[in-house]
Amino acid sequence: MKALSIKDIALKANVSITTVSFIINGKAKEKSISDAVIKKVQQIIIDSGYKPNQIARSLRTGNSNIIGLIVEDISNSFFARIARLVEDKAYKKGYKIIYSSTENNVEKAQELINLFKSRKVDAYIISPIKGIEEEIQILKDEQKPVIFFDRNLPALNTNYVGAN
Structure with a gap:
């Protein structure tokens, strides 16, 4: 099974890639993302076993x-x-x-x-x-x-x- 990307999570949650990124990086509150959206995205992350790509993160x-x-x-x-x-x-x-x-x-x-x-x-x-x-x-x-x-x-x- 192919590993999920941030884009895949965004599609499943019906939110932007940027929103998913803010949630993953702990910036959801400062960006005024609702608790419902945070919870929805976090549940998809948990259910999918998503792991951030460390190489991509280190490049960024x-x-x-x-x-x-x-x-x-x-x-x-x-x-x-x-x-x-x-x-x-x-x-x-x-x-x-x-x-x-x-x-x-x-x-x-x-x-x-x-x-x-x-x-x-x-x-x-x-x-x-x-x-x-x-x-x-x-x-x-x-x-x-x-x-x-x-x-x-x-x-x-x-x-x-x-x-x-």
């Missing part, structure tokens, strides 16, 4: 609500614990985490950064390795938040979290 808003976490080896207990803490904190703020391991391979790290860029992640948390400075500088030039942890590349003047 410029935010994916995804953070990229790049470490040496996610199966290493140190990195796994860090990943869990980051995931818990991020989830509470409405973000999801994409994890990946570089295996201390520069080419793989560069590929991962570029993959995450193509997925429009909002921020990067990285245990960096030498050789990715150019990619990090590009992220910084694009105003993407980048945080290093465990290791630092001081020449890049990036936020860093470490332990003594």
Whole structure:
């Protein structure tokens, strides 16, 4: 069965696409949409199992609500614990985490950064390795938040979290 779009919901509810969008995005009251219309649209959404297209939303808003976490080896207990803490904190703020391991391979790290860029992640948390400075500088030039942890590349003047 084809997933329902906002247009499909609007047709079923006999309202405009804009009205459905306002209801989905929590702006119905400020746009003076009646309670009856809100209830009708919300019921169609519930009955149909509608889920917003996150890619379309991120293209529209410029935010994916995804953070990229790049470490040496996610199966290493140190990195796994860090990943869990980051995931818990991020989830509470409405973000999801994409994890990946570089295996201390520069080419793989560069590929991962570029993959995450193509997925429009909002921020990067990285245990960096030498050789990715150019990619990090590009992220910084694009105003993407980048945080290093465990290791630092001081020449890049990036936020860093470490332990003594």
